[in-house]
Amino acid sequence: MKQPIRSTTVLAVRRGGEVVLAADGQVSIGETVLKHGARKLRLLHDGRVLSGFAGSTADAVTLFEKFEAKLKEFNGNLTRAAVELAKDWRMDRALRRLEAHLLVADREKTFMVSGTGDVLEPDGGVAAIGSGGPYARAAAEALLEHTDYPARRIAEIAMAIAARTCIFTNDHILYEELK
Numbered sequence: 001m002k003q004p005i006r007s008t009t010v011l012a013v014r015r016g017g018e019v020v021l022a023a024d025g026q027v028s029i030g031e032t033v034l035k036h037g038a039r040k041l042r043l044l045h046d047g048r049v050l051s052g053f054a055g056s057t058a059d060a061v062t063l064f065e066k067f068e069a070k071l072k073e074f075n076g077n078l079t080r081a082a083v084e085l086a087k088d089w090r091m092d093r094a095l096r097r098l099e100a101h102l103l104v105a106d107r108e109k110t111f112m113v114s115g116t117g118d119v120l121e122p123d124g125g126v127a128a129i130g131s132g133g134p135y136a137r138a139a140a141e142a143l144l145e146h147t148d149y150p151a152r153r154i155a156e157i158a159m160a161i162a163a164r165t166c167i168f169t170n171d172h173i174l175y176e177e178l179k
Contacts, residue, residue, distance in 0.1 A: 008040055009132030009162040009169040010052035010103045012110045013140050014125035015151040018179050019105045021050040022155040024132070024163060025172035027057065033170075041176045045071040048106060049078060050176045054130030055100030063089070063102055067113075078104065082111045082119045090117040101129040107178055125151075132166030152177060 010023040023040035026033055041052045042064050049071060053060035066088065070081035082104060102113040110127050112120045120127075125144055128137035139158035143149055149157070155175060163171040 008054045008130035011136040012127045013151045013155045018151040020151040020155045024169045026170035050105045052103045059100040078106045089115045132162035132169035135165045136162035
C-alpha cells in the first residue's frame, strides 16, 4: 500500500511592498522523517517570482519546470502562467497524477495552485500550503493584524509556531524575499 507523503509548511507573507516565502525542510513518509534540510523554495523567472511546494518532491520539480516555462511563455505574467499551469495540470493525463501544491508570488500577487484546477489568490497578505499551512497562516494573520513587524519577521514567528505544532514540519526554515 502506498504511504502518503506528508511534508511541509510553505508560507507567503506580504507587507509594506515586500513578499517573503518560507518553507521548512522536513520530508516524511508515514511516521519516518527522511530528510531535515530539503529545499522547497525556488526563485524563478530571473529572480522575479518566488515559488514553493508541498507534496511529492519529484512531482514538485516537474511542476516548477512547467511553471517556469509558462512564465517564459507569458512574459512573466504570474496570473496567466498560474492559470495555464492549473489548466494543463488538470487536463493532462500524466500531470493529473502529480501530488503537490504550489505557492507562487511576485511583487504584486500570490497564488496557491493545485492539480484540481484551483488558482486561489488569498484575501489579505498571507497564504500557506502543506500540513502545517493552517498553523502558519493563522499565526501570520494574527501578527499582520496586531503588530507592525515586517514580512520577514512575521514569517519567522509563524513558521516557528508551525514547527512546534505540526509533526510534519521542522525548524530548518529557508526564506526567499522580494523587496
